[in-house]
Amino acid sequence: MRFFRFAIASLLGLGFAVQYVHAQPAPPVEWPGKLIKLVVPFAAGGSTDLIARQIAQDLGERLKTSVIVDNRPGAGGTVGSEWVAHQPADGNTILMGSVSTHAVAPSIYAKLPYDPVRDFTPLTAVATIPNVLVVRSELPATNLKEFVAQSRKAEANYSFASNGQGTSNHLAMELLKSATGLQAVHVPYKGSGPALTDTVAGHVTSMMDVVMTAYPYIKSGKLRPLAVTSSSRSAMLPDVPTVAEAGYPGFEATVWFGLFAPPRMQPELASRLSRELIAVIHSKKMSDYLMQQGAQSSGIAPTEFSKLIREDIVKWSKVAQSAGIHPE
Numbered sequence: 001m002r003f004f005r006f007a008i009a010s011l012l013g014l015g016f017a018v019q020y021v022h023a024q025p026a027p028p029v030e031w032p033g034k035l036i037k038l039v040v041p042f043a044a045g046g047s048t049d050l051i052a053r054q055i056a057q058d059l060g061e062r063l064k065t066s067v068i069v070d071n072r073p074g075a076g077g078t079v080g081s082e083w084v085a086h087q088p089a090d091g092n093t094i095l096m097g098s099v100s101t102h103a104v105a106p107s108i109y110a111k112l113p114y115d116p117v118r119d120f121t122p123l124t125a126v127a128t129i130p131n132v133l134v135v136r137s138e139l140p141a142t143n144l145k146e147f148v149a150q151s152r153k154a155e156a157n158y159s160f161a162s163n164g165q166g167t168s169n170h171l172a173m174e175l176l177k178s179a180t181g182l183q184a185v186h187v188p189y190k191g192s193g194p195a196l197t198d199t200v201a202g203h204v205t206s207m208m209d210v211v212m213t214a215y216p217y218i219k220s221g222k223l224r225p226l227a228v229t230s231s232s233r234s235a236m237l238p239d240v241p242t243v244a245e246a247g248y249p250g251f252e253a254t255v256w257f258g259l260f261a262p263p264r265m266q267p268e269l270a271s272r273l274s275r276e277l278i279a280v281i282h283s284k285k286m287s288d289y290l291m292q293q294g295a296q297s298s299g300i301a302p303t304e305f306s307k308l309i310r311e312d313i314v315k316w317s318k319v320a321q322s323a324g325i326h327p328e
Helices: 002-023 047-063 075-085 099-108 144-151 168-180 192-201 211-219 267-282 284-292 302-322
Strands: 035-040 066-071 093-098 121-136 159-162 185-188 206-210 223-228 254-261
Touching: 035 047, 035 075, 047 066, 047 093, 047 121, 047 211, 047 254, 047 267, 047 284, 075 093, 075 099, 093 099, 099 168, 099 254, 099 302, 121 144, 121 168, 121 192, 121 211, 121 267, 121 302, 144 223, 159 168, 159 192, 168 185, 168 206, 168 302, 192 206, 192 211, 192 223, 206 211, 211 223, 254 267, 254 302, 267 284
Parallel strands: 035 066, 035 093, 159 185, 159 206
Antiparallel strands: 093 254, 121 206, 121 223, 121 254
């Protein structure tokens, strides 16, 4: 009888132990590579670059591997994007793309060296963020309507900087010109950093850039904000009206950032990479960081992200046509 009781207790103990083992999370599987390259197709210092560096740090910690940011700017982000499209789909190369590289570029480049849908594996959208129209501080215009009126004067010779030909802030500014009658010549740069520097220096009159990179110059008084391009005001710039509030209803042009892998990635690997990236984006650390930069975190599923890309390609194609922009 004593032996029977001992056997029953042993079996129960074994059962609890088995349940305990099954309840424990499986140890993380090492990433199939010693290094992950996160390609940013824009110059260092811009909004895409800043967000990518935070993601690289957090993703490296999750996967217990090194994640480095590789800046490959040029041609509105298409140089770096094309490079990623031709890399092995082994999980060790990721692209930090944007609305510029995957939704606007097809409307700008007649011979785009990649297909934004076919040549990439969408992983997740990172965040959305509004643009803000800024002008050099010594300009007399204090609001958008004054700026538009002054630009029409023969002696004005107004210009606007952008991150490059075909980038989202280029097309957003062209849309603003079409909506308001603003007169300004486009001056493309290789990224937000040099474009903002020349705007501050007075080499160009204005620029439309995402809030996060323009904010330090606004805060220091080096640039004056006239309007934000979202449907509601930015939490970082609560005193700056939207373009709609400034007298041009219906205008909206926000930016999104997203992560892509090369095409034809194995579904299991793509799913794992997507899950890890979404976990990074949904973390409190990353959400707080994005909020501090005036951005709204996303972290949507690949299928939803793919739908967003396709819809925005159509949207920006219509914008380009109405603004008289033809692929070159």
